[in-house]
Amino acid sequence: xxxxxxxTKAVKAPPAFDEVYYQHAGRIxxxxxxxxxxxxxxxxxxxxxxxxxxxxxxxxxxxSLDVRNSEANVLEQFYPYPDRITAAGIGDGSEVKEAxxxxxxxxxxxxxxxxxxxxxxxxxYCNAVVEHAGSRDQQRTFISQLCRVSKNxxxxxxxxxxxxxxxTGIPLLHYLPLPLFRALMKHSPxxxxxxxxxxxxxxxxxxxxxxxxxxxxxxxxxxVGLSIWKSNIVAIG
Numbered sequence: 001x002x003x004x005x006x007x008t009k010a011v012k013a014p015p016a017f018d019e020v021y022y023q024h025a026g027r028i029x030x031x032x033x034x035x036x037x038x039x040x041x042x043x044x045x046x047x048x049x050x051x052x053x054x055x056x057x058x059x060x061x062x063x064s065l066d067v068r069n070s071e072a073n074v075l076e077q078f079y080p081y082p083d084r085i086t087a088a089g090i091g092d093g094s095e096v097k098e099a100x101x102x103x104x105x106x107x108x109x110x111x112x113x114x115x116x117x118x119x120x121x122x123x124x125y126c127n128a129v130v131e132h133a134g135s136r137d138q139q140r141t142f143i144s145q146l147c148r149v150s151k152n153x154x155x156x157x158x159x160x161x162x163x164x165x166x167x168t169g170i171p172l173l174h175y176l177p178l179p180l181f182r183a184l185m186k187h188s189p190x191x192x193x194x195x196x197x198x199x200x201x202x203x204x205x206x207x208x209x210x211x212x213x214x215x216x217x218x219x220x221x222x223x224v225g226l227s228i229w230k231s232n233i234v235a236i237g
Contacts, residue, residue, distance in 0.1 A: 035166075036071040038223030038231045042127060042156050043074050045222050049236055050152055054081050056122040060103075061114070061146055062129030063087040067099035075125055076100040086121070088114065111138060116149040124150025128166075130157050130210070134197050143210040147237070153211075155235045159221065160201045162231045167193050174201060204233050211237055 052058065058079070064072040073096075076082060082102040089096065093105035108114060111134070124146045133142040147153050158166040165174040168190045174181055178201075185194035193199040202210075204219055211217050217237025221230035 032069070032071055034224055034231075036074070039071060039074040039127065040078065041224075042222045042232055042234060043078055045220060045234055046123075046125065046154050047080075049220075050123055050154065052081070052084075052123060054084070056081070056084060057120070058085045058123045058125055059116070059121040059146075059150055060085055060087045061108075061124060061126040063089040063093075063096055063105075065089060065091055065093070065095050067095050073100070075127070076103055111141070114145045114149050118148055119151050121150040122152065124153045124155075126154070127156040128158065130155060130207070131199060131201055134200065136200070136206070136210070139200065139202075140210045144212055147212055147215045153215065153217065153235070153237050155207075155217075156222070157202050157207055157233050159223075159225075159229070159231055159233045160203045161229050162223075162225055163229065165201075166231070167199060202233070204228070207233050207235055211235065 046052075050056075058075070058081075060073075060075050063076070066072050070077075073087075076085060076087065076096075076099070079085060082100065085100075085102075086104045086106055087093070087096055087100070088106045088108045090108065090110065093107060096103065096105045106115065126146055130139050130142060133139045143153070143155065146155060160174060164171045168185075170190070173184065176184070182194045182196070185191060204221075208217060208219060215237045217235035220234040220236070221228055221232070222234050223231030225231050
């Protein structure tokens with residue numbers, strides 16, 4: 001059942017990015033509440049800008065398998081037409097199927113073409129996944145696949161200009177050149193995020209450059225914070 005904005009839903013647990021994220025920044029209650037509000041703000045932007053109808057088909061590319069956390073899978077929790085969502089993720093999706101019975105789950109494999117036809121979906125939604133897709137070339141390939149299968153891409157990443165790094169909760173350190181940031185992370189409790197394969201953060205111009213020339217997106221700053229320092233960058237194209 002669709003829940004109103006601001007309500008929370010607890011429900012079950014997964015691998016890699018989700019698990020490590022919730023062990024780090026996600027373990028802080030205030031950070032978790034801020035993250036939820038930021039993701040709700042992003043969803044409001046989707047509803048405002050794309051104005052989906054009850055018949056619009058939606059792909060959620062990279063759904064979180066950690067359905068226990070209220071900040072995870074905001075689309076599945078709050079989108080007004082959940083039966084129109086196809087969620088694509090790794091694993092067998094048993095947690096997703098149990099938590100969101102109206103949603104169709106399709107298993108995908110990292111760095112392989114998506115198992116969908118061209119323009120199969122009216123909206124291709126992807127929140128907090130691109131920064132985990134690997135190198136810039138791998139991120140570009142990921143975005144090109146999202147654009148291929150959807151008529152309207154709606155992709156969201158953490159904003160590197162936001163003063164607090166989303167995955168560690170550490171302020172300002174991520175402003176350093178990435179090689180130095182990664183070197184410092186490697187010798188910290190957050191060494192998981194030192195690897196490019198696990199975290200490759202983006203500024204707005206870098207994010208825009210990932211899109212194909214024929215799908216140049218409109219960029220928005222959303223979430224918490226002010227102006228270009230808001231927590232998230234949204235690309236619609």
